[in-house]
Amino acid sequence: MSQPTLAFGCDLSGRHELAEFLQAHAVFLRRFRLLIPRDLEVLLPDHLHACPGIEFLPEVGQGAEIMITAKILAQEITAVFWWGDYWPGQSGEMDLIIRYCAREDIPLSLNAATAWAILTKAARYPHACLIFNPVAGQGDARQTLLQIRSLLKPYFHLTVLTTTPTSSAESLVKQALESEMDTILAAGGDGTISAVAHALVGTNIPLGVIPTGTANAFGSALGLPGIIPAACEVIIAGHTRQVDIAACEVRGGDDSVCKQTMILLTGIGFEAETVERANREVKDRFGSLAYIWAGVQQFQSQFPFTAELVVDGQTTEITAAAITVANAAPITSVLAYGTGDVIMDDGLMDITIVAPADRLQAFNSLLELFGSAIRKVAPNRDDIIGLRGKTLEIKTDPPQKVVVDGEILGTTPLTMKTIPQGLVVFAPF
Numbered sequence: 400m401s402q403p404t405l406a407f408g409c410d411l412s413g414r415h416e417l418a419e420f421l422q423a424h425a426v427f428l429r430r431f432r433l434l435i436p437r438d439l440e441v442l443l444p445d446h447l448h449a450c451p452g453i454e455f456l457p458e459v460g461q462g463a464e465i466m467i468t469a470k471i472l473a474q475e476i477t478a479v480f481w482w483g484d485y486w487p488g489q490s491g492e493m494d495l496i497i498r499y500c501a502r503e504d505i506p507l508s509l510n511a512a513t514a515w516a517i518l519t520k521a522a523r524y525p526h527a528c529l530i531f532n533p534v535a536g537q538g539d540a541r542q543t544l545l546q547i548r549s550l551l552k553p554y555f556h557l558t559v560l561t562t563t564p565t566s567s568a569e570s571l572v573k574q575a576l577e578s579e580m581d582t583i584l585a586a587g588g589d590g591t592i593s594a595v596a597h598a599l600v601g602t603n604i605p606l607g608v609i610p611t612g613t614a615n616a617f618g619s620a621l622g623l624p625g626i627i628p629a630a631c632e633v634i635i636a637g638h639t640r641q642v643d644i645a646a647c648e649v650r651g652g653d654d655s656v657c658k659q660t661m662i663l664l665t666g667i668g669f670e671a672e673t674v675e676r677a678n679r680e681v682k683d684r685f686g687s688l689a690y691i692w693a694g695v696q697q698f699q700s701q702f703p704f705t706a707e708l709v710v711d712g713q714t715t716e717i718t719a720a721a722i723t724v725a726n727a728a729p730i731t732s733v734l735a736y737g738t739g740d741v742i743m744d745d746g747l748m749d750i751t752i753v754a755p756a757d758r759l760q761a762f763n764s765l766l767e768l769f770g771s772a773i774r775k776v777a778p779n780r781d782d783i784i785g786l787r788g789k790t791l792e793i794k795t796d797p798p799q800k801v802v803v804d805g806e807i808l809g810t811t812p813l814t815m816k817t818i819p820q821g822l823v824v825f826a827p828f
């Protein structure tokens with residue numbers, strides 16, 4: 400997975416030409432992983448004999464072609480070079496290789512004339528690992544993955560790792576990073592994107608976002624198109640920008656400490672309870688309206704709590720219904736707009752405290768915040784406080800659930816610290 404993988408083979412009539420090609424390009428070929436049938440070992444020049452990326456297969460006709468076919472099917476091969484005297488339907492191993500390369504859309508060189516073109520293209524292929532959440536959103540996961548693959552395959556040597564209930568997006572990124580990926584792509588909702596970002600902190604490896612979740616708030620905040628082909632185009636175009644993220648710590652079960660990286664929003668109170676209500680079943684039932692449905696339900700039963708916030712060393716004590724901390728927020732995340740605008744790369748978190756005395760005030764506060772989100776002007780109400788800071792500690796009484804980027808992480812106390820421009824993402828020009 401770490402380098403493009405090239406598989407070689409030939410029949411008797413192709414041996415001389417293949418030996419010449421290997422000799423001529425030996426130095427360049429060292430940058431690849433090479434699969435060589437044992438019977439071709441004698442053709443290798445010294446430069447390649449000592450190549451660490453070389454893997455010997457059984458001889459042609461004794462298993463090499465089967466192993467290469469299996470790797471083609473597993474999408475583990477970048478290109479195949481198979482030279483010889485070709486007679487359709489009568490060339491045994493060559494027929495097999497041609498059939499599967501054609502079927503799986505793998506570049507295939509049948510002679511020296513095409514070899515160099517394929518080789519130089521393979522060398523330029525960036526290696527991308529796509530972390531794919533098959534349960535995010537409400538689409539057909541198989542179709543979605545096929546579509547993403549066909550859009551990106553001409554531009555990347557693509558490896559796909561699929562999340563499961565036991566293989567988290569974060570653990571899959573760590574696995575991918577062991578293989579020296581040039582870029583990591585994430586297809587899923589905000590929970591998946593956030594978990595992938597968490598594993599990328601400090602790597603400087605660019606993240607490509609393909610929004611296939613329910614709300615896709617991070618994609619919207621970045622200005623990404625909501626449809627898959629257009630989101631893939633942003634990745635293919637290759638323009639990146641750096642955005643802030645924040646390290647969060649909360650209390651988990653058994654008093655353990657849970658850590659997560661926030662790319663979007665952290666919510667306490669109303670938002671956390673709303674996210675908990677908008678579970679998978681509700682998302683599958685209502686789609687993108689799930690959060691609105693859950694919010695309306697939660698609005699009727701939200702209890703205030705007392706909170707002590709320390710922002711960059713300054714303490715505020717208040718009785719609140721909702722506290723939202725944001726790095727980035729689409730305008731639909733109105734609870735984040737207490738400062739009037741949420742800037743993704745200013746090195747600061749935007750903190751909004753909503754502290755209404757009753758339900759009517761709460762309703763009016765929401766309306767005011769909605770106006771602020773649209774007009775990008777700070778709200779003007781006593782029961783909405785907007786703060787900005789680099790570090791934050793929040794204690795509440797009683798302890799409150801904390802949701803980070805759409806996933807419940809634990810309960811207060813919460814501590815947060817910005818990591819200015821800590822994430823590199825593909826973004827529209």
Ligand SMILES: Nc1ncnc2c1ncn2[C@@H]1O[C@H](COP(=O)(O)OP(=O)(O)OP(=O)(O)O)[C@@H](O)[C@H]1O
Nearest residue numbers: 535536562563564587588589590591612613614615
């Ligand atoms: N194969 C899987 N089976 C069941 N759950 C999974 C699987 N893969 C990931 N998950 C769970 O999916 C959740 C993340 O979903 P994600 O946020 O990406 O999508 P979403 O909920 O549809 O979108 P949004 O966050 O935009 O509402 C995580 O809780 C993760 O544990």
